[in-house]
Ligand SMILES: *[C@@H]1O[C@H](CO)[C@@H](O)[C@H](O)[C@H]1NC(C)=O
C-alpha cells in the first residue's frame with residue numbers, strides 16, 4: 001500500500017515546489033508591470049504561463065523569456081525583474097519610453113543568455129555585474145544613452161558571441177586584462193565587437209587583439225581613438241569587416257594588416273594616418289575599401305588595386321595620390337564606384353574598352369586631369385571631373401565639368417504592384433499584395449555593405465525574399481514586406497525603410513509584434529552575406545485593437561489557490577504535450593517518405609513503380625553514356641535549371657539534348673519527376689518534346705529532341721549568329737505564344753509554365769519557337785483552376801509581381817513573363833539591366849503621338865530600323881497589356897495569339913505559312929561558320945552594328 005502511494009507523494013512534492021516558484025514569478029512580473037506603462041492588456045490574472053501573457057514564455061511554469069519590443073512601453077525597469085531567476089531572454093528593444101539605468105542586481109540573472117535592449121532610452125553606467133552573467137551569448141545595448149566606461153568585467157563572458165554597444169555615450173579606453181583584472185582581450189569566442197558611435201578614446205590597446213581571437217566584425221567607427229593602429233590586429237585572421245574610420249588614428253598602417261585575407265569591407269577613412277600608402281595586395285576578397293582623407297606620403301595609385309578582383313567600391317579621396325589613373329581600374333569586374341577626389345592625379349584619363357558595366361560613379365574631381373581619350377568620352381554620364389585642367393582650362397560644356405550635374409542620385413524602391421491611390425483607412429497602407437493593413441515599420445541599417453550601387457533592384461529583392469523565408473520558417477504572422485527609400489547616411493550606413501504587413505488580419509497583435517521584433521533584434525534574421533552587419537530600429541506599433549489597461553487587481557488568496565491547481569494541470573498538460581510531440585514526429589517522418597518523388601520508383605524494387613509514359617523511352621545509363629561520348633566536354637552545350645546539358649546522338653542518328661541532374665539535389669529530383677510526367681503528356685509543335693529519360697545508376701536525366709538554333713536569348717544577344725529581323729521576330733513570338741496557349745488551354749490538365757523567359761524559348765532550324773524547361777511547371781487540378789498558392793519560383797525580371805507578392809499563381813503570371821519576353825524581343829535588353837527595369841525603360845521613352853511610339857532609341861538596332869516595322873505599335877500595346885500590374889487586366893494567351901496573328905497579317909505575312917522565314921533569302925556573306933543549320937538561309941552577323949546594305953527586304 002505504502003509502495004503504491006510513493007509516486008503520488010513524489011508528484012505532490014514536486015507540485016509544492018512548482019507552486020512556490022511559480023507564485024514568486026507572478027509576484028515579480030506584477031512588480032514589473034506596476035513599474036511600466038503600456039504593458040499588454042492581457043497581463044491580468046494569476047498565471048502568466050498558463051493564460052498566455054503576451055511576450056512571456058515559460059518553461060515548467062517558470063518565466064524564461066520576456067520579449068516585448070515596439071509596444072510603446074515606458075517607465076523604468078523595476079529592480080524586481082532580477083528575481084526572475086530562470087530568465088534566459090530579456091528583449092525590450094524599440095521602446096523609446098524605457099529610461100533609467102540598469103540595476104547592478106542584474107547580475108543575479110545567472111541564466112540570462114540574451115540581454116537585448118536596442119533602441120530604448122536607458123542611460124547611466126553599465127553595471128560591472130554584467131560580467132557575472134556567465135551564460136550570456138548576446139549583449140545588445142546599442143542605440144541608448146549609456147555613459148561611462150565599458151566594464152572590464154565583460155571579459156569574463158566566455159560564451160559571448162555578440163557584443164553591441166554602439167551608438168551610446170560610452171567613454172574611456174577599451175579595457176584589457178591585467179593580472180587578475182579581466183578585459184575584452186579574453187573574449188576569444190566573441191565574433192562581434194560593435195562599438196561605433198561612442199566617445200571611446202585613447203589608444204586601441206595592442207593587447208586587445210591576438211591570434212586566439214575569432215572576431216569577424218570589428219566596428220570602432222566614429223569614436224575618439226588616437227595613436228597607432230595596433231599591429232596585433234593583423235593576427236585576427238578571421239576578420240571580415242573592419243571599420244576604424246572617423247577617429248584620430250595616426251602613424252603608419254601596420255604592414256601585417258595585409259595578412260587579413262578574409263576582409264571584405266575595410267574602412268580606414270577620416271583619420272590622420274601617415275607614412276607610405278598601405279599595401280593591401282593580400283586582401284583578395286576585398287569588396288569595399290575606403291581609405292579617404294588621410295595623410296599618406298604622395299604615391300602613384302598602387303598597381304595591386306587593379307588586382308583586387310572583387311572590389312565594388314574604391315574610395316581614395318584626398319590620400320596624396322599622383323601620377324596617372326591606371327586603365328585597369330575601370331575594368332575590375334564588379335567595380336561600381338571609384339572616388340579619387342582631391343588628389344594630384346594627372347595625364348589623360350582612359351577607361352580602356354573593357355570597363356565594367358557595373359560602374360555607377362567615377363568622381364575624379366579636384367585633380368590635374370588634362371584630357372580624356374576619345375573612347376572614354378562616350379561614357380561620361382557617370383563621370384565627375386570638375387576642378388581639373390580639362391574643365392578649367394578649356395571652355396568645355398561637357399556634363400562632367402558641370403558642378404551641378406547630379407550623378408547616380410537615383411535609387412530604386414522594389415516594385416509594388418498596387419496603385420498608390422488605393423484608398424486605405426487612416427494609418428493603413430496598401431501592402432505589396434494590395435491589401436490595406438497596419439504595417440509594423442522601422443529602419444534597417446547596414447553598417448558596412450559590400451556594395452555601393454543602390455540602384456540594383458536585385459539587392460532589395462534578395463533582402464525581401466530572405467526576410468520572408470525567415471519569417472515563414474518562424475511561423476510569424478507576416479503577409480509580405482516592403483522596402484523603400486534606401487540611402488547612405490552620414491555614417492556610411494545603408495538605411496532602408498522596412499514595412500512588415502500582417503497576414504490574415506489588418507493588424508498585428510502584441511505577441512506578433514514582439515516575436516517579429518525579437519527575430520530582428522536578436523539577429524535571428526540574417527540578410528544575404530553581402531549586406532554585412534546590420535541592426536534594426538523598430539517604431540512603436542500603435543495599431544493594436546485593444547488599448548492597454550492601466551489598472552489591475554492585486555493577487556488574492558484565491559489567485560494563489562488558482563496557481564496551485566494550475567500547477568497540477570500543467571504537469572498533466574506537459575505529459576500530454578510530450579506524447580503529442582512524439583506522435584507528430586512519427587507523422588512527420590511518414591509524410592517525408594510519402595513526399596519523396598522517387599520513393600515508389602526505386603529500381604531495386606522492380607519496375608512496377610515506374611510511371612507509364614506515352615512515347616517516352618527509358619534509357620539505361622550506359623546507353624546515354626554511349627550517345628554522349630561519355631559526356632565528353634565537346635558534347636557539353638550548357639547548364640540547365642538543375643544540371644548540365646549534353647548533346648548526343650541516338651543509334652538511329654537522331655540528335656538529342658540530355659539534361660543531367662546534379663548528384664544529390666532533392667529539388668532537382670522533384671523537378672525531374674514533374675518534368676517527365678508533364679512532358680510525356682505534352683505534344684505540340686511549339687513545345688519541346690521529350691524523347692525519353694534515364695533513371696538508372698543514381699542518375700536522373702531527361703532526353704529531349706535537340707533544338708539546333710539554341711535559345712531565343714542567344715539570337716537576341718548576337719551569340720548565335722542568327723539575325724532576327726522584324727518578320728522573324730513576329731514569327732518566333734507567335735510560335736512561343738501558341739506553345740504557351742496550348743499549355744494553358746489545351747493540355748490536360750492545364751499547365752502553368754512558371755518560368756517563361758528568352759532562355760526557355762528554343763529555335764529550331766526553321767526558326768520555329770519551342771517552349772522548353774518545365775522544371776518549375778505546375779499542373780492544375782480542377783479545384784485550383786482559378787489560382788494556386790505556391791512557393792514563389794521563377795526568374796527575377798520575368799516574374800509577375802502579383803504572384804511574387806501574393807504567391808497566388810495563375811496563368812496570368814505566365815502572361816506577364818510573356819509580356820517581358822515581347823519587350824525583350826524588340827529591345828534586346830535584359831529585363832533588368834543596369835538596375836533599370838525593361839517595362840519602365842519602354843514606358844518612359846514611349847510617346848504614342850510619335851512615329852513608332854518614339855521607341856527608336858530603345859529598339860534593338862538589328863531589328864532593321866530602316867525598314868518599315870509594321871504593326872510595332874500594336875505589338876507594344878499588347879506587350880504592355882501583358883505586363884499590367886494586376887492579372888485580371890492582362891489578356892489571356894489566346895487573345896495574345898490572335899493579336900499577333902492580326903499584326904502579322906497587317907504586315908503582309910501569313911501567320912499560318914509553314915516556315916515563312918526560310919523562304920526569305922538573305923545576302924549572306926558568312927565567313928564559313930560551320931554551324932550546319934546556318935548555311936541554307938540564315939544570315940550571320942558578327943558584332944553589334946549591321947551594314948545597312950545587308951538589311952532585309
Ligand atoms: C604626372 O605626375 C607625375 C608625378 O607627379 C609626374 O612625374 C609626371 O611628369 C606628370 N605627368 C604629366 C603628364 O604631367
Ligand SMILES: *[C@@H]1O[C@H](CO)[C@@H](O)[C@H](O)[C@H]1NC(C)=O
Nearest residue numbers: 358456458459530833834835
Ligand atoms: C546586382 O547585385 C547582384 C547581387 O550582388 C549582382 O550579382 C549583380 O551583378 C548586380 N547587378 C548589377 C547590374 O550591378
